[in-house]
Amino acid sequence: MNSISANLNVMIKACEKASKILIRDFGELEKLQVSKKGPRDFVTNSDVKAEKIIIEELKKARPNYSIISEENGVEKNKDISNSWIIDPIDGTINFLHGIPHFAISIALKSDDEIICGLIFDPIKDEMFYAEKNNGAFFNNQRIRVSKKNNLDECLFAVGKLKNEPGFTYRRSGCAALDIAYVASGRLDGYAQSNLNLWDIAAGIVLIKEAGGVINDIDLNSIKNIKVLASSTEINAKFIKKLGNF
Secondary structure (H helix, E strand, C coil): CCCCCHHHHHHHHHHHHHHHHHHHHHHCHHHCCEEEEECCEEEEHHHHHHHHHHHHHHHHHCCCEEEEECCCEEECCCEEEEEEEEEEEECHHHHHCCCCCCEEEEEEEECCEEEEEEEEECCCCEEEEEECCCCEEECCEECCCCCCCCHHHCCEEECCCCCCCCCCEECCCCHHHHHHHHHCCCCCEEEEEEECHHHHHHHHHHHHHCCEEECCCCCCCCCCEEEEEEEHHHHHHHHHHHCCC
16 A cells, blocks of 8 residues: 555545445435536436535545535635545446445635645445555556557547547446546547536646646636546647547
């Protein structure tokens, strides 16, 4: 086990506690209460419960840190230079359809950068995490982005594209896992627009620490974020193929 910071330890504990609720609810999907915030915006009581547990756990350990989360919005506390960024279920639609591809995502923003990120897939029991200058890990194994440099051998994840791209791609419905998979070399790149900060905050530090590249993201904007991440090897070819996505 590599040595991890106290903050990451707190994040892992919060994640594991919240995941118990999600695993249980996922097994009893037909009983879930679902409400609609908007046309494509589902929120389940699982989202709300998981977020509450995560926030409670993080506050116990760091009562003064600020919080940015999907259900609660922005909560400024005494310490405004440190903020937790939380997504209790990224991939809610998969979750609601009984598709085991969703994740809890927690990041720590300090001043103006993400210094710590954790993405946990509770159903597959897969945990991806990274800390600034300390590497990226998958279930305690060091991870690196893919080394492929031939587009024909690559697999990408993308959001909506205007034109059919000239490469093999998937749309998984979970931005956090898409980025985690790029960091761990399962996917070769990821491009998506209209994302929220909590979908991708943890992924930013994961990609960087796994040796990949990610576009500059303004951490002060919460919505309409565009992300483009890949290995350095394939980056230019990927961008060229994407065109103006």
